[in-house]
Amino acid sequence: MSQGNTRVTPQVVNAEACPIREVLDRVVGKWSVPILIAAGHGPIRFTELERGIEGISRRMLTLTLRNLERDGLVTRTVYPTVPPKVEYALTPVARELHATLTNLTQWAERHRVSIAESRARYDEIHDPEQIPA
Amino acid sequence: MSQGNTRVTPQVVNAEACPIREVLDRVVGKWSVPILIAAGHGPIRFTELERGIEGISRRMLTLTLRNLERDGLVTRTVYPTVPPKVEYALTPVARELHATLTNLTQWAERHRVSIAESRARYDEIHDPEQIPA
DNA sequence: CTGCATCCTGCCGGATACTG
DNA sequence: CAGTATCCGGCAGGATGCAG
Numbered sequence: 001m002s003q004g005n006t007r008v009t010p011q012v013v014n015a016e017a018c019p020i021r022e023v024l025d026r027v028v029g030k031w032s033v034p035i036l037i038a039a040g041h042g043p044i045r046f047t048e049l050e051r052g053i054e055g056i057s058r059r060m061l062t063l064t065l066r067n068l069e070r071d072g073l074v075t076r077t078v079y080p081t082v083p084p085k086v087e088y089a090l091t092p093v094a095r096e097l098h099a100t101l102t103n104l105t106q107w108a109e110r111h112r113v114s115i116a117e118s119r120a121r122y123d124e125i126h127d128p129e130q131i132p133a
Numbered sequence: 134m135s136q137g138n139t140r141v142t143p144q145v146v147n148a149e150a151c152p153i154r155e156v157l158d159r160v161v162g163k164w165s166v167p168i169l170i171a172a173g174h175g176p177i178r179f180t181e182l183e184r185g186i187e188g189i190s191r192r193m194l195t196l197t198l199r200n201l202e203r204d205g206l207v208t209r210t211v212y213p214t215v216p217p218k219v220e221y222a223l224t225p226v227a228r229e230l231h232a233t234l235t236n237l238t239q240w241a242e243r244h245r246v247s248i249a250e251s252r253a254r255y256d257e258i259h260d261p262e263q264i265p266a
Numbered sequence: 267c268t269g270c271a272t273c274c275t276g277c278c279g280g281a282t283a284c285t286g
Numbered sequence: 287c288a289g290t291a292t293c294c295g296g297c298a299g300g301a302t303g304c305a306g
Contacts, residue, residue, distance in 0.1 A: 023241040072251030107140040118205030
């Protein structure tokens with residue numbers, strides 16, 4: 001970076017310069033999307049997230065929630081009852097993102113078959129070795 | 134996964150079950166978004182991508198392009214000239230995604246300041262150690 | 267110009283166990 | 287219920303060098 005290359009083809013916007021990248025890396029993290037979507041339906045409890053997001057570990061759920069809270073994307077509300085109860089909810093900023101993320105998952109759902117096919121075709125051509133029976 | 138937990142709170146759609154996750158992981162990869170956006174303006178050459186996407190290594194550019202090609206999201210056209218010339222372009226499937234990704238980056242740009250502030254505030258509260266002068 | 271092969275490192279993220 | 291702490295393997299991804 002900053003190797004004196006200020007001139008960039010207008011075609012190739014450097015829209016991905018450092019600051020944006022950092023933000024995107026956050027939202028784009030492996031578990032951020034599922035969490036943001038699950039929390040989009042309203043306040044949700046820790047365990048509900050854990051059970052709702054197939055495959056997530058308690059550790060990553062906690063870590064990702066902390067990061068999202070840190071970035072002001074979710075709020076964390078502790079009810080000092082016993083047993084403890086904690087609810088997570090999207091902030092307005094994150095709620096703006098919800099539609100976009102929904103689009104993303106819908107796109108994935110629409111094309112997941114054709115993508116899988118494309119992948120299989122590619123592998124067969126470029127790596128005609130034994131496909132695991 | 135598949136640990137016998139079929140019942141899920143309706144609130145927490147398991148929209149993130151395995152197949153979708155795989156697709157999302159691909160698109161959501163660190164360098165996929167910049168590449169898809171840069172290529173969205175039309176066919177683009179390897180070096181243009183390399184110079185346009187600040188911070189990407191030649192290795193990751195190649196790898197990510199291969200994966201995108203494998204999934205049928207970009208096409209690779211080789212012009213047998215000398216020196217060689219290769220152009221990458223989005224497939225229709227990927228072009229559907231372009232608007233969504235643009236939304237994503239615009240959102241990031243809109244909120245990157247407030248997110249940075251939120252982060253700083255959080256750190257100051259939860260980790261009042263020396264902030265790098 | 268457009269790549270692939272290799273080496274090497276960090277950190278992502280799973281498994282497990284312990285607390286308030 | 288809602289976490290935190292620790293250990294540890296795998297792989298994402300940078301650096302470098304070579305090739306068609």
